Amino acid sequence: MNDKYSELKSRSNRIFEWTKTTPFNYVTRGIIKGTGLEDKDIDSKPFIGIANSWNEINPGHTHLNSLAEAVKYGILEAGGIPLEFCTVAPCDGWANGNEGMRYILPHREVIADSVELMVEAHSLDALVTLSSCDKINPAMLMAAIRLDIPTICVPGGPSFWEIEFSPDYTGIDEKEYDNFNNKVKCVTCASYGACEIMGTANTFQCLMEAFGMTLPNAATIPAVTNMKYVLARNSGRQIMTLLKKGITPSQIMTNESLENALMVDLAIGGSTNSALHLPAIAHEMGIDFDLELFNDYSKKIPTIANVYPSGKYGVVDLYKAGGIPAVMNRLKDFLNLDCMTVSAKPIGKTFRRSQVLDDDIIRPLDNPVFHEGGTVVLKGNLAPNGAVIKQSGIQFKDMLNFVGPALCYNSEGDVLNDLAMNKISDGSVLIIRYEGPKGAPGMPELLAVTATLMLKRNLERVALITDGRFSGGTSGPCIGHVSPEAYVGGPIAVIENGDIITIDIPNRKLNVNLTDNEIQTRLAKWQPFEKPIKSRALLKYKRLVTSADKGAILKF
Structure with a gap:
């Protein structure tokens, strides 16, 4: 065998290492031939895994089968053998507002594990991942850094x-329109792909690019365009270049590229779920991610992407304005420009010729959508280890400081019932607890509550605090990820109706008007609220999952 090819197949050659001098060698080889490969393919060409998350349930992933075909063409053209396998990929939209949402976040570790296990079980030489939506994107990055x-x-x-496609189009924010049909069109998918807001799905597609793990401009190219197909094919070719040059994720996903990803996240008004997934990715990288980094960098990096929920436009508009390369070019004086990328060149060279094509969509640094970064972390006696809010998504800026009486609930369903019966008054601070990683379990998003509040015009001065999560598209004074969570005895567990809550976002404070002694006295009498859980998957997750401020990673 040619030494060059032997080096490229150093992993897949291990399949035969133990048995090559035994008759069992013919058994392994014979089974592999069942895929249609010949001896010359098995012996001379690298095996390139394609970790696809295609399915027919999630509209963000339904088109990935065609992109996988394009990736295969690129791999074949460059001399590799493409081997596609699938992993699970849930749709948050299906699960929001019902029991299904408990099962969504646990998928992240399941997906990362499944990709790792498939690649290692079959000794694949390199990997291409395909994903669109919320938990799947960070899971692919976690798997990539594990496998290296x-x-x-x-x-x-x-x-x-x-x-x-409406002649009235002025943006995707439903507040832009009075006509109800137009409002409905602002939440209705007209094509495959990730929902067009800067939610968790598009945020992490953008952060994949900021990390350097995609080809330039990959994140915002619309799902159903020819350019997306071309990019997938080029990615198939490029994986062979990475294999030949020996460039692996540990050379790309470094502390410096993590800083780049965080800065891009703040600039685009990224999802608050970044405060879960970036720490989890950092953990796989061997880095202890301190949530205070959001506060540190938000003072330096303003929100410049005028994309919903921080602005009025959609991610397709962001693409038309220049995409992530143009955003990074705006931020070039802050970024680490020497970080390696899958283009096999430093990231600074990948966007140096990019231009902003619309200054209203990608704002100049001196005329931002919001003068600070999108996501910040609040702390205080209500959230000693932190809580998260997207400050750039608060429409009424007087709500950056808010004081109000607590109205406490132990589940999302109870809040929705009271909202339906008009039992909640303007000026309240809703406390929704036992929705954290262990308490729910599964740390569900509370999009059904936030969307209902948004549509009730008589409840524009209501704040929401929870140990659960929010959709990346949530707007308003919604504070999530309160840590420690209620189930493990965090102060949120003993808040009572009428307690006065003080929210001070500019000073990063979240407090209840109780002394430490009063909180400890209440906790001494407290017992956790137990939800009936029969699912073995959720019970396992509940036992292993850690706090939201640690990324809700599993420890065992």
């Missing part, structure tokens, strides 16, 4: 909302 074989990520891209 040449890997390139292909993001599925944003969808088009139906409002994009």
Whole structure:
């Protein structure tokens, strides 16, 4: 065998290492031939895994089968053998507002584990990932850093909302329209791809690119365009270049590229779920991620992407304005420009020729959407280890400081019932607890509550605090990830109706008007609220999951 090819197949050659001098060698080889490969393929060409998250349930992933075909063409053209396998990929939209949402976040570790197990079980030489939505994107990055074989990520891209095709189009924010049909079009997918807001799905497609794990401009190219297909094919070719050069994720995903990803996240008004997933990714990198980094960098990096929920436009508009390369060019004086990328060149060289094509969509640094970064972390006697809010998504800026009486609930369903019966008054601070990683379990998003509040015009001065999570598209004074969570005895567990809550976002404070002694006295009498859980998957997750401020990673 040619030494060059032997080096490229150093992993897949291990399949035969123990048995090559025994008759069992013919058994392994014979089974592999069942895939249609010949001896010359098995012996001379690298095996390139394609970790696809295609399915017919999630509209953000339904088109990934065609992108996988494009990746295969690229791999074949460059001399590799593409071997596709699938992993699970849930749709948050299906699960929001019902029991299904408990099962969503646990998928992150399941996906990362499944990709790791498939690649290692079959000794694949390199990897291409395909994903679009919320937990799946960070899971692919987690798997990539674990495996540390040449890997390139292909993001599925944003969808088009139906409002994009309306003659009245001025943006995707429903507040732009009075007509109810237009409002509905602002939440209706007109194509495959990730929902067109800067939610968790598009945020992490963008952060994949900021990390350097995609080809330039991969994140915001719309899902159903020819350019997305071309990018997938080019990614298939490029994985062979990475294999030949020995460039692996540990050379790309470094502390410096993590800083770049965080700065881009703040600039685009990224999802608050970044405060879960970036620490989890950092953990796989061997880095202890301190949530205070959000506060440190938010003072330096303003929100410049005028994309919903921080602005009025969609991610497709962001693509038209220049995409992530243009955003990074705006931030170039802050970024670490020498970080390696899957393009096999430093990230600074990948965007140096990019231009902003619309200054209203990608704002100049001196005329931002919001003068600080999107996501910040609050602390105080209500959240000693931190809580998270997207300050750039608060429409009424007087709500950056808010004082009000607590109205406490032990589940999302109870809040929705009271909202339906008009039992909640303006000026309240809703406390929704036992929705954390262990308490729910599964740390569900509370999008059904926040969306209902948004639509009730008589409840524009209501704040929400929870140990659960929010959709990346949530706007308003919604504070999540309160840590420690209620189930483990965090102060949120003993808040009572009428306690006065003080929210001070500019000073990063979240407090209840109780002394430490009063909190400890209440906790001494407290017993956790237990939810009936029969699912063995959730019970296992509940036992192993850690706090939200640690990324809700599993420890065992």
